[in-house]
Amino acid sequence: MGRIVLLSLTLVGVCLGGGAALAHWRGDATPPAAGPGNAAGPPAPPAEQPVTGRDASPRADRSAPPRRDAPDTPATVPSSGPGTFTTARSTGAKVDTGTLRRYRVQVEDGIALSAVQAAEEIERILAHPQGWAAHGRGSFQLVAEDADFVIRIATPKTADALCGAQGLDTGGELNCETADGVVVNLKRWMLGSPTFTGTPAEYRHLIINHEVGHEIGIRRHMGCGGPGKPAPVMMQQIKGLNGCVSNAWPYGPAGRYIEGPLVS
Template structure:
């Protein structure tokens, strides 16, 4: 996995149908940094499936989402750690070559996290990608504050920065549990 890349991006040339049961329609575009071994089209398909998941934001009325190639409301970029750091730093965030962020133009996903997951997350990288997208898109739909663990042994809220530690919670990649109940915790100031 490269530490740095070209700093330019390829846009997935694929579109999808709107998913979701309510809320504002948010159109998004997926871009992958040039020179990395991740297909923009495949990444866009995976992100589309994540946003349509039955335990995700769209399934519970928190927004509708549609994959587009143009006229997007926000962009989801998968970038090498150095490029992710640069994009996030432009918004005043220090991501230390490890973290993802949400910017004024959209979501920046660190390629390292996309490919490898997180050492604090008990699950495969493919499931951790659900957490990345759900967490950062949570910011996109207006959930600005992070949450903390609601108690030992409980599911971690998707808006918790789980990569920084679980504090007794169990890893969780979804905003809602299997019964459709929003997983919440105390707000972090």
């Protein structure tokens, strides 16, 4: 997959990657308050796509059967790191058809997580048969440079700093989507979510699918489509399921898009 080159980025350089903060308040993070000049102005999602946002209940719906994945045994998750990142010096094949979006993967230094291995896992997630690419919502390719967006995995404090520079409140717990890409909280990557019935490995599908959903133009969130139904991937499931069953993929096994009412 290519050799790993250590790329040290200052927090300022990473945070100010481009665009106005108020135009990128998507993800699990709490957006800045609405006001003049801070209207949600992204293009409307495709007709098939409802999106829900802030869910009130902090408790999980545990009615779903256990997942088949073997449980993860993550090491202790550090709360902070140096704010510098290693880029996966890897180039992958183009996944499926449609508008090509090239991405690179960076992992914060000193957290005992391989950038190359993280990039390989993200490649597999984006190539999943229930994912965006498999259903004509674009194609993706892992690259080491000249990327359209970046996926960064960062410690909670670094994630807060990166997201906070865009006006987003992640509170040491959440992921976000910024002007130049996705910020993944290492805590969520390693431990999953208390509201999610499944392993951390499966929850990583939800993280990537949700944030990349914003990257492909889904600006708003969805709510639960009804008690017992699978939660839409564009639902902020970490904030509560509201009767839905946790779910990590945009599409069901039969290829039907999983949606719910638009909420934010």
